[in-house]
Every structure is written in structure tokens, then in C-alpha cells.
Amino acid sequence: MTTQFPSLSPAQKKELSDIAQRIVAPGKGILAADESTGTMGKRLEKINVENNEENRRTFRDLLFSAVDANCIGGIIFFHETLYQKSDKGVPFPKLVKDKGIVVGIKVDKGTAGLNGTDGETTTQGLDGLSERCAQYKKDGCDFAKWRCVLKISDACPSALAIAENANVLARYASICQQNGLVPIVEPEILPDGTHDLLRTQYVTEKVLAATYKALNDHHVYLEGTLLKPNMVTAGHSCPKKFTPQEVAMATVTALRRTVPAAVPGITFLSGGQSEEEATQNLNAMNQTALHRPWKLSFSYGRALQASALAAWQGKASNKKAAQDAFTSRAKSNGLAAKGEYTSTAGADKASTQSLHTANYVY
Amino acid sequence: LSLSPSLSPSLSPSLSLSKSFLNRFYVTLFLHSLCLSLSLFLSVSLFIRMPHQYPALTTEQKKELQEIAERITTPGKGILAADESTGSMGKRLSAIGVDNTEENRRLYRQLLFTADERMDACIGGVIFFHETLYQSTDDGTNFAQLIKDRGIVVGIKVDKGVVPLAGTDGETTTQGLDGLAERCAQYKADGADFAKWRSVLKISEHTPSELAIMENANVLARYASICQQNGIVPIVEPEILPDGDHDLKRCQYVTEKVLAAVYKALSDHHVYLEGTLLKPNMVTPGHACSKKYTSEEIAMATVTALRRTVPPAVTGVTFLSGGQSEEEASINLNAINLCPLGKPWALTFSYGRALQASALNTWRGERENEKAAAEQFIKRAELNGLAAQGKYESTGESGAAGQSLYVANHAY
Numbered sequence: 176m177t178t179q180f181p182s183l184s185p186a187q188k189k190e191l192s193d194i195a196q197r198i199v200a201p202g203k204g205i206l207a208a209d210e211s212t213g214t215m216g217k218r219l220e221k222i223n224v225e226n227n228e229e230n231r232r233t234f235r236d237l238l239f240s241a242v243d244a245n246c247i248g249g250i251i252f253f254h255e256t257l258y259q260k261s262d263k264g265v266p267f268p269k270l271v272k273d274k275g276i277v278v279g280i281k282v283d284k285g286t287a288g289l290n291g292t293d294g295e296t297t298t299q300g301l302d303g304l305s306e307r308c309a310q311y312k313k314d315g316c317d318f319a320k321w322r323c324v325l326k327i328s329d330a331c332p333s334a335l336a337i338a339e340n341a342n343v344l345a346r347y348a349s350i351c352q353q354n355g356l357v358p359i360v361e362p363e364i365l366p367d368g369t370h371d372l373l374r375t376q377y378v379t380e381k382v383l384a385a386t387y388k389a390l391n392d393h394h395v396y397l398e399g400t401l402l403k404p405n406m407v408t409a410g411h412s413c414p415k416k417f418t419p420q421e422v423a424m425a426t427v428t429a430l431r432r433t434v435p436a437a438v439p440g441i442t443f444l445s446g447g448q449s450e451e452e453a454t455q456n457l458n459a460m461n462q463t464a465l466h467r468p469w470k471l472s473f474s475y476g477r478a479l480q481a482s483a484l485a486a487w488q489g490k491a492s493n494k495k496a497a498q499d500a501f502t503s504r505a506k507s508n509g510l511a512a513k514g515e516y517t518s519t520a521g522a523d524k525a526s527t528q529s530l531h532t533a534n535y536v537y
Numbered sequence: 538l539s540l541s542p543s544l545s546p547s548l549s550p551s552l553s554l555s556k557s558f559l560n561r562f563y564v565t566l567f568l569h570s571l572c573l574s575l576s577l578f579l580s581v582s583l584f585i586r587m588p589h590q591y592p593a594l595t596t597e598q599k600k601e602l603q604e605i606a607e608r609i610t611t612p613g614k615g616i617l618a619a620d621e622s623t624g625s626m627g628k629r630l631s632a633i634g635v636d637n638t639e640e641n642r643r644l645y646r647q648l649l650f651t652a653d654e655r656m657d658a659c660i661g662g663v664i665f666f667h668e669t670l671y672q673s674t675d676d677g678t679n680f681a682q683l684i685k686d687r688g689i690v691v692g693i694k695v696d697k698g699v700v701p702l703a704g705t706d707g708e709t710t711t712q713g714l715d716g717l718a719e720r721c722a723q724y725k726a727d728g729a730d731f732a733k734w735r736s737v738l739k740i741s742e743h744t745p746s747e748l749a750i751m752e753n754a755n756v757l758a759r760y761a762s763i764c765q766q767n768g769i770v771p772i773v774e775p776e777i778l779p780d781g782d783h784d785l786k787r788c789q790y791v792t793e794k795v796l797a798a799v800y801k802a803l804s805d806h807h808v809y810l811e812g813t814l815l816k817p818n819m820v821t822p823g824h825a826c827s828k829k830y831t832s833e834e835i836a837m838a839t840v841t842a843l844r845r846t847v848p849p850a851v852t853g854v855t856f857l858s859g860g861q862s863e864e865e866a867s868i869n870l871n872a873i874n875l876c877p878l879g880k881p882w883a884l885t886f887s888y889g890r891a892l893q894a895s896a897l898n899t900w901r902g903e904r905e906n907e908k909a910a911a912e913q914f915i916k917r918a919e920l921n922g923l924a925a926q927g928k929y930e931s932t933g934e935s936g937a938a939g940q941s942l943y944v945a946n947h948a949y
Contacts, residue, residue: 178787178790179786179787179790373590374589374590377589377590380804381804384800384801384804384805385801387797387801388797388798388800388801391793391794391797391845391846392797397845428850430849431848431849431850431881432804432810432811432848432850433804433848434848434849435844435845435846435847435848436843436844436847436849436879436880436881437841437844437845466849466881467849468844468849468879468881
């Protein structure tokens with residue numbers, strides 16, 4: 176039968192809702208600085224920097240010292256980073272919090288194979304999650320992030336992959352809220368493949384419908400959550416190219432068909448997009464003619480840090496240049512989150528406008 | 538095996554045995570390979586149960602459906618639910634001492650449909666019952682044509698009533714899917730552009746059950762899918778009855794569960810949401826609930842429930858009035874439109890009783906009362922048109938009293 180056994184008190188709901196609203200305040204988005212040790216290794220390797228704890232600390236310090244609270248509402252940490260300190264000995268969470276930025280923490284423990292599928296996965300990390308969340312809350316965190324991964328191919332995503340990942344995301348979200356953490360729900364559909372824009376849109380709609388049904392089944396308080404989806408783009412190897420306006424239209428349409436208005440904000444992942452691409456696409460979304468009842472903002476990792484990493488090269492003398500590069504990207508994305516970004520590359524603007532397909536019904 | 542049948546008798550039994558054995562062997566072999574290929578086929582097709590889009594609708598079909606839905610829910614307009622079945626109409630008529638004849642039903646609907654042009658500004662659609670779609674005015678104008686010529690969209694009730702769900706506590710599903718595609722095609726040819734299908738759920742200690750929620754959601758989605766294939770906008774109506782002593786919170790909770798299931802089913806059935814309308818109950822306490830609530834509380838609970846479940850792509854929400862009085866239904870709709878939460882869909886009315894109660898009472902079956910009765914109807918239609926924009930000023934006191942009891946939205 177359907178009786179309500181309240182999972183959250185009004186005070187708990189208010190706290191969660193307030194946190195979510197703060198993160199996606201107008202013109203603000205999220206810096207995803209939660210690269211795991213292994214992933215950080217890949218980033219550092221590209222600029223010939225050794226992947227050790229000190230280097231990771233130094234780079235994060237570079238970012239967190241410069242971060243502008245006017246365009247960054249929240250930062251996602253990796254566990255190690257949460258307990259590191261700045262050059263001046265200030266714990267990172269405190270440094271960030273004192274700037275008025277909300278501290279978040281990646282809590283999943285990576286993907287695990289789903290037997291009997293074509294290489295599909297679910298995500299683990301539920302064991303003892305409640306206790307971990309309680310501890311993270313004490314240590315300064317107010318939101319969390321959990322990434323599920325799906326892929327598009329001839330046979331994927333399968334019904335199992337969709338159902339299992341939706342369910343595990345809902346369990347994670349439910350546990351987070353019990354411990355005062357706003358869960359960012361991330362059902363990433365990878366851009367790998369030759370599929371076109373319409374196929375991604377279709378899959379995204381199915382995945383998100385399943386996600387929100389699961390969240391409802393698990394009694395998750397939507398006003399105290401955020402969604403971190405992929406933008407709807409064509410596969411990387413798709414021969415046909417699409418404009419930011421087409422990407423925006425397909426994305427916003429998919430979201431309008433699946434994401435309830437109660438969700439305060441949608442913070443896109445950048446996936447494999449370049450910094451400029453990610454900004455332009457976000458900007459186009461905030462300019463679509465379709466009504467959007469949630470904030471549309473960013474939760475970017477690479478798309479905020481690529482230039483900064485390249486400028487840094489692991490050298491202290493490059494610190495300022497790296498910080499400038501980062502700040503510039505953050506500002507651009509803050510503007511894109513309001514639909515006010517103007518690309519300096521005039522040619523881009525012209526070329527995208529001419530390819531816009533007016534009134535295309537998605 | 539190549540032994541000829543002319544062998545010695547002593548061998549023939551074993552031969553026939555061998556023959557039949559071999560026959561059976563071949564048959565078994567055949568069956569096994571059949572099974573094998575079948576299971577291979579099945580496992581392959583199950584394996585390939587991936588989301589591929591086989592377009593259900595063309596671009597033009599989608600455009601047409603969305604435009605119809607938008608026309609019905611133009612700001613300031615709502616729906617006149619005039620689709621009372623013969624049986625339901627019987628109840629209405631007997632309450633005013635009028636015989637339930639075809640002619641009386643025709644006369645009554647005529648007085649509504651011939652109301653003056655003030656109706657056109659606040660009625661975007663009219664839901665017909667099958668019989669009425671083929672009736673005419675005194676001067677022979679077909680009702681559907683009359684309504685259409687006024688610029689109002691014609692709708693048709695297509696369900697065939699509720700049937701019990703065995704093994705539940707008196708719960709039901711709704712029938713009417715058989716031959717629905719053909720019926721929709723015919724209705725479209727006869728002037729209808731939207732349809733309505735009512736599923737019913739109830740709140741009690743053990744209801745609605747999971748089965749009732751799931752089955753009604755599924756049948757609504759099948760209906761919606763079939764409608765769209767035939768150019769008809771489906772109004773999806775998962776009514777949760779107000780009977781009972783449950784409070785506002787319980788109704789809100791149940792409404793959220795029901796609507797979440799409805800929209801998951803619509804997604805599973807590939808229904809084009811922009812070309813649909815939702816006709817839900819408002820979130821209210823049960824009729825027998827001892828606690829009273831203000832219209833602001835009802836509005837907040839209703840809008841909150843919708844925000845948590847109804848995707849923004851849905852063009853409009855047209856509330857049913859259930860057992861509410863005419864005044865109540867208008868006041869609540871108004872409060873809903875004044876609710877400070879973001880509302881990405883049109884929020885308007887699809888009222889039956891709440892538009893017609895006074896009109897029926899005034900008419901009482903007398904031709905000389907027709908004008909006065911139509912006036913009552915127009916009055917309610919205009920007031921609800923205002924309520925659909927949050928511009929209704931009630932003459933009652935609930936406005937002021939309601940404001941002081943306003944509860945902040947995070948408590949819902």
C-alpha cells in the first residue's frame with residue numbers, strides 16, 4: 176500500500192534544498208576536482224609531471240586558491256584531497272568553504288562489471304556509505320557525487336544496465352540525504368560510438384525516465400538533489416556534425432521530457448568536449464526557446480582545467496598563468512550558465528548559426 | 538534400416554521398433570534443433586533489447602498533436618467535460634426531476650453548446666460522450682460541427698468504464714482498448730481532435746496497491762499511444778478518489794506515486810508528451826477527513842506533487858473537479874495558479890459538475906429556463922477562465938483567511 180513513512184523531517188528537507196540552491200545560484204556551477212589518483216595520473220602524465228601526493232596537492236592548491244566564488248558554487252573533492260592543506264597550511268575544505276563555496280565529495284568506488292552483458296557496468300560503493308557520509312558531513316562536505324556509466328552500441332544500453340544503474344543511484348541518493356548531503360545523480364551515457372544525435376536523445380530519455388522512477392520509488396526528495404547528465408551529442412565517431420543549437424535543442428527536449436521541475440539544477444558533465452565546446456553548448460542551452468524550469472549549469476573537470484594544466488606544466492613559475500587560465504574558463508562558463516557567453520571567435524558563431532535547423536521537431 | 542519389410546517375422550517387430558525409434562529420434566532431433574534455434578533467437582532478441590528508436594510519430598504528426606494540446610490550454614481557457622455517460626447523465630437528470638431520455642440529453646447539451654460567444658473566450662475544448670457526438674441542434678446542426686466552428690476543440694471519451702481487479706480490495710482497471718485504433722480513426726474523421734480515458738484509484742489502508750497503480754498506468758499509456766497514432770491528443774486521467782478520511786499529506790504522497798508510475802509508463806510506451814494533457818485530481822484531504830485545509834495548502838500540495846512527477850514537456854494539466862462544489866473548484870484552481878512555485882505547464886480546468894451544477898438546477902428540464910441556465914454555465918466558465926490565470930476574486934472569505942495559514946513549500 177502507499178503510506179508515507181517520512182524519510183526526512185521538514186528541517187532536513189530545508190537544509191538539503193538550501194544547499195542545492197546555493198550550488199546552482201544564478202551564474203554559478205561546479206568545479207569537478209574529484210579525479211581519482213589513477214585519473215589524476217593520466218592528467219599529470221600528459222604534462223610530464225609525476226603523479227605523487229605532493230603534486231596532486233600543489234595542483235589542487237593552485238585551483239582552490241584562485242577559485243572565484245562568483246562563478247563557482249561548489250567543488251567536488253576526491254577523498255585524499257579533502258584531508259590535504261594549502262601551501263599556507265589551511266585545510267582545503269576550510270579554504271573553499273570560507274570563500275562561500277560548497278564542498279562536495281565523490282563517494283562511489285568505481286564501476287563493476289555486469290555479468291551477461293556486453294561489457295556494461297554498474298557502480299559500487301554502497302557498503303558502509305551511510306557512515307562514510309556522516310563522516311564527510313562532519314569534515315565539511317555538504318554534497319556528494321556518484322557516477323554511473325552507460326554506453327551506446329548496437330545492443331546497449333541493455334534493460335538491465337538501465338535498471339541496475341538507476342537503482343544504485345537511487346540507493347546512493349537516499350543514503351546521502353539521510354546524512355545531510357545533497358546527492359548529485361550522474362547517469363553518464365558515454366559519447367563513444369558512431370551513433371547520431373537522435374539516438375543519443377532517445378537513449379538519454381529512456382535512461383533519465385528510469386532514473387527518476389527509481390528516485391521516486393526510493394522516496395528521494397527531489398528538491399534536495401542535482402542531476403549531472405551528459406549533454407545530448409552525437410557519438411564521437413559520428414560522421415555528421417551538429418551545431419551547439421542542435422545539441423542544445425536535443426538536450427533540453429530530452430530533459431523536459433524526463434526531469435521533474437522539482438529538481439533545482441542540472442549541472443552537465445563535459446565528457447570529452449573541449450573547453451570551448453563545453454562552454455558554447457552550455458550557453459546555447461540557456462538560450463533555447465524551450466521553457467526550462469531548472470537551472471542549467473556546469474560540473475566540469477577537464478573543461479575547466481585543461482588549459483590550466485597545460486599552462487602549469489608542474490612549474491611553480493607558471494602558477495599565475497595556470498590560475499589565470501582556470502579563472503578565465505570559470506568566468507566563461509559562469510556566463511554560459513546564464514546564456515550570456517559571447518565567443519571571441521566570430522567565425523564560430525557565424526558557422527554555427529548557418530547550420531541551425533529551425534523548428535526541427537525532436 | 539535398409540532392410541526390406543519382407544524380412545522374417547522374427548525381425549519385423551524389432552524393425553518396426555527401430556523404425557519408430559528412428560522416427561522418434563529424428564523428431565526429437567528436429568525438436569531439439571528447433572528449441573536451440575528458438576532459444577538462440579530469443580536470447581539474441583533479448584540480448585538486443587536495447588533502446589533503438591523506431592519512430593512512433595512523424596515530425597508532422599508530432600507538430601499537429603502539440604498544436605492541438607496548446608489550443609485547448611490557451612491561457613484563460615479550459616475544458617468543459619460534457620462526456621457524462623448515459624448512466625451518469627441519468628443521475629444528474631433524476632436529481633432535477635427530469636427523465637433520462639435521448640431527447641432530454643440532447644436538449645441539455647444543446648443549451649450548453651449554443652451558449653453565446655462569451656463561452657469561446659474561456660472554453661478551449663469540450664469532451665463529448667459518443668451519443669452526443671452524433672446529435673444535432675434543433676435546426677439540424679451537428680453538435681461536433683457546431684463546437685468546431687466556434688473554434689473550440691472537440692474531444693471524445695473513449696474508455697469503456699472500470700472493471701474489477703481480482704485479488705484486490707475492490708480496485709479497478711479501465712477497459713476500452715479493443716479496436717481503439719479503429720474507433721479513434723473514426724472519431725478523428727467525425728471531428729474529434731482529443732480523447733479522454735479515466736482510470737480510478739482509491740486511498741484506504743491498503744490501497745492503492747502496487748498492482749492497481751501499475752495496471753492503470755499501463756492501460757493509460759496504451760490508450761495514449763493508440764490515440765496519438767490517429768492524430769488524437771490523449772488526455773490522461775489517473776483519478777484518485779477523494780473518498781476516505783485520509784489527510785492532505787497522504788493524498789499528496791499517493792498522488793506522487795501514481796503520477797511517477799504514469800509517466801514511467803508513458804515513457805516506456807514511447808508516448809509524445811508534448812502532445813498529451815494530464816487530468817489529475819487536485820491534492821485534497823479525504824471527504825471524511827476531520828482536519829480542514831485552506832486553498833493555499835491544497836494548492837501547495839498539488840503543485841508540489843506535480844513538480845515532482847510531471848515532466849515540463851507536458852503541455853497542460855487540466856484538473857478534474859471530483860466532488861468539489863463550483864465555488865471550491867474555482868477557488869482552488871485560482872490558488873494553484875497563484876502558488877509561488879515554478880509551474881512549467883498550463884494549469885487549468887476540465888470540469889463537469891463544477892461547470893454545470895447551477896446550470897442544471899436552473900434548467901430543470903424546462904425550455905423557457907434555457908437562457909437562464911446557459912447564463913449560469915457561462916458565468917462559471919468565465920470565473921474558471923480567470924482562475925486559470927490566477928485572476929479569480931472570490932466573494933468568500935477564504936482568500937484572507939487562507940493567507941494566514943500559508944505553509945512554506947519545503948515542508949511538503
